[in-house]
Amino acid sequence: MNKTVKNADEAIKDIFDNATLMLGGFGLCGIPENCITALVKKGVKGLTCISNNAGVDDFGIGLMLKTRQVKKMISSYVGENAEFERQLLSGELEVELIPQGTLATRCLAAGYGMPAVFTPAGVGTEVAIGKESRKFLVEGVEKEFLMEMAFDADFAIVKAWKGDPHGNLIFRETARNFNPMMAMAGKITIAEVEELVPAGTLEPDQIHTPGIYVHRIFQGANYEKRIEQRTVRKK
Amino acid sequence: MNKTVKNADEAIKDIFDNATLMLGGFGLCGIPENCITALVKKGVKGLTCISNNAGVDDFGIGLMLKTRQVKKMISSYVGENAEFERQLLSGELEVELIPQGTLATRCLAAGYGMPAVFTPAGVGTEVAIGKESRKFLVEGVEKEFLMEMAFDADFAIVKAWKGDPHGNLIFRETARNFNPMMAMAGKITIAEVEELVPAGTLEPDQIHTPGIYVHRIFQGANYEKRIEQRTVRKK
Amino acid sequence: MLDKIGIAKRIAKEIKDGYYVNLGIGIPTLVANYIPQGMNVVLQSENGLLGMGPFPFEGEEDPDLINAGKQTITTVPGSAFFDSAMSFGMIRSRKVDLTILGAMEVADNGDIANWKIPGKMVKGMGGAMDLVASAKNIIVAMQHVNKAGESKLLPKCELPLTGVNCVKKIVTELAVLDVTPQGFKLLERAPGVSVEEIKKATLGRLIVEGEIPEMVID
């Protein structure tokens, strides 16, 4: 299989107005930088973005917010973004906040063909409003769970460390985060990688996302990999 | 963390009569050979075994069947075992046959703290009898799913290729199969490995089962790794 | 009339470039040998492998590397291993383009029975129920009639079901048929087999429209 495309522009060329996108990454770590740049350039509008965070003002999904391409964010944490706050308070932007584990598991459910999953996260809180709940025995005690539905995204856009033309992906350190689940969950999955290697180069035991889940792959360029909270100690 | 125990005897010493065990492996591939030998030696009885297969007459779980230590098998496929057949037909052995993907997913559910999962496997068949079913929209069409419950096993016994004292595990090729899910699903998880290496030796990106799921680990000995269906072609 | 090899060859023609395919045990396994050279096809083995290759050369068998039929195999470049939850996850989420498997009986509504014969020792369904419940395209390789000459393409399965309304196409020693809402639709005859013979061998609703061509197999 050769799923290689030339670059981000080609990879995202059929993303349409009002599409639902999943975007990998946690904070600014492991985000698909090249595809975000290409989406801004393309100017596609009315997007629903499923992403744990919304970037910062001048990086990550923040760039798409600035150009008002995002209609709705589905995220677990959206701090550190003044433009986001402005759009939200003015009513230009819709936001659905959901627990981080629920976000991850709703992606997993889509990738694993499970229409719904049960999680206790949010029971008794406003997250539970309007949701079906159900009690199960856990270690002999009745415990309440919410039924959460699998996501249904038109495109998933992920960033990996290494990949091959089959779409097999390997992630690095905590840049893995949501990327593998989103890769499994997209109707069309686009992967940008730091290094695209020939088929047969990646160790089959070490592949995190098998290529069957990936539809397009390309080697990205000029990764900035911005650090959000640089914390160090002295030698 | 140092979860190392001396050998299989020590690892399984508290497995009690009438316990529910998960045993990793597919066919004879990736089975916990050392622990099975130790269980036969210990003579613990009345076991419920969750395992995709039941071994062959003189290897794998077949050894525990011969000594009549197994009360019930929960499996997806139990062919190739004459003693099994005899005990089943005579009523000595109880068998619950469930689809292979349902078996895997009920383990995953336990390991991921999901009390139940939905799968279409078995809808309209005898597997569905007595189970709650529910319709969900899949790609715009109503589709029926069965609600299957997470397993609840006292012990999970798995076999990995490499491991470290923290219990981090790496599997090899198709010997991975059910082992990672069962490792996550046991109340107590016992891992036998071909090679136990010092902490820090395994590449953190390549670990299939993080040590948090594993309670005891030891380096096994004398692996036979029997091949069930030797198929070759001529050079 | 086709032999097993013939059935496998005919089914191989259904495989398209870029397909991910799951092959069941028996005749379906043979299909791998007849996928046209140069076509990009990846074989999934539900015990945890994408990119299954041919059997190993003698002396190169690896006990850690088997297929769903427990046979020793090899991998091709670009292969990936994964656990059983992910394997059936990708099956359930319809990432596998085509599933080819055997059957004891198929009904004219697409029901399939292939795992259990009452009164006989039951070996289990393995992954078959998962595969038939989720696959987007299922082709069945089977014998049209049993040894007593009785049809196995029925109005209703008599054996315990493996799955319902799922089979899309059937290739037998006699014919290629689609499963449609109106029943089995005859598409092709095996070499030397007449439409009349197929009608006689098919107990389920059979649709025969126009001229039925003879299969072309290399």
Add this chain to the structure above:
Amino acid sequence: MLDKIGIAKRIAKEIKDGYYVNLGIGIPTLVANYIPQGMNVVLQSENGLLGMGPFPFEGEEDPDLINAGKQTITTVPGSAFFDSAMSFGMIRSRKVDLTILGAMEVADNGDIANWKIPGKMVKGMGGAMDLVASAKNIIVAMQHVNKAGESKLLPKCELPLTGVNCVKKIVTELAVLDVTPQGFKLLERAPGVSVEEIKKATLGRLIVEGEIPEMVID
């Protein structure tokens, strides 16, 4: 009265050998610095790491290696990376022994509010709702009173909830308290703080039985 470091030091004494611990943002992060040397404790970071180490030395920051607070970190030998589904999977299946997090309010039935203030910009709950819904042992690090001197240990939370009936223990600048079916049970006083002061600062049901010892912190 304790400062933030004092609260972190006191909480560190609750950690036992062999524990897997998840530390929230703020004071909980500081706890890592006071885990006794030689104790085997593994820190989980819910963005996908077991075996979190200290901050990197200057110049050794790795943008691919951050904690749940998005801070650059390091790993210790024996660490493992995993995806977010597995991370919250291990949290939900109660493999994490202890979760330490901050709170705006805690009720005397163990309810916690720590993610949203009506009228203020909401940043989101992140992983907090998952953690409090599943953790087998939750210790909250918080201020006993707000800047206006009002109690944050209440009969009922006024802010939107993060989770219900989940907090097991609270360490504040004034006291250590268990959450029991009968309400907050005072266990220890901060150095120089009287039982009367704690009573005044606690609006929820407070149980004071016998002599209340002063905390011992190194």
